[in-house]
Amino acid sequence: MPHRGYMSVKVTTMYKYLFILLVISGFAIPGCAPERDDEFSLPPTPEDPLFSVEMVQGDSNRFVIRDLSEGSFQRFWNLPGGTPKTSMKAVDTVLYAKKGEYEITLYVSKSNGSGTPSASTKVNIVKDAPQSCNPKLALLTGDCGPGGKCWTFVHTPGAVKVGPTYDDYSWYQSPADGLQAAQYDDGFCFTFENLVYQNKNNGASVDPWDGYKVIPYDHGIADFIFLEGTGISGRDQLLIPEEQFMGVWDSDNLLDIVSLTETELIVRARQRDPNGVPLAQGWFELVFMAQ
DSSP: OOOHHHHHHHHHHHHHHHHHHHHHHTOOOTTOSOOOOTTOOOOOOOOOOOEEEEEETTEEEEEEEEEOOSSEEEEEEEOTTSBSSEEOOSEEEEEOOSOEEEEEEEEEEETTSOOOOEEEEEEEEOSOOOOOOOHHHHHHHTTTOTTOEEEEEOSSTTSEEEESBTTBOOSEEOOTTOSOHHHHTOEEEEETGGGEEEEEOTTEEEETTTTTEEEEOOOOEEEOEEESSOSGGGOOEEEOOTTOOSSSTTBOSEEEEEEEOSSEEEEEEEEEOTTSOEEEEEEEEEEEEEO
């Protein structure tokens, strides 16, 4: 009589051969086949967004931009050379103060998660935005006279304020006489004739990206535009070329005018990086007196 252990080995071997035959024959063992989900599918490729650009009646330098696309939950307008430079509004007005050709691009994120398509168009500005002497420009430029008017930092506390948002300057406020001598001798000058802007820095400026060192630099002569009511809360604005600055080098070239009198000028501007790109957080308030 065979030993039970021997029978066990034979039976086990038999089941092994049976399993191999089932696999070769194509029989599937329940529970081992991979499952397939036929309900999953990628969303369709998103269409380019639709938008319109219409010139403001009687003003060839201003355009109304409208997002006409459907099914979007977020948008971003890229408006290089315009005021504003960017926008996230469904409808906005952009100003192009200088003649030339400009590209308008709209990026739209779809609510179905299918992607962020974009579309672009170009507008051609045939002339610079007109400027006429008015009481505000007279205060800024010295009665619009040929000699112009220069502004310099006040020596009182808070000549330079820095904070995270437009109305919050909790990061830093300069003490009385707390700026460098190379800043107190700077004159930021505006002349109405030909709308000339000049940073008269006596040959040196403070470099905020290199330890606030005083470096020799000639900013040259540029131009400016005075914009009425285009700033935050309807404030007037000053627009100078992107390579220029007023007050501190890391402030943006678009400045909101908070106060303008015969003797005092207060402006607010975004903080920007060395490439001139405004930061997500960071605002300056700068206080000047007539020089």
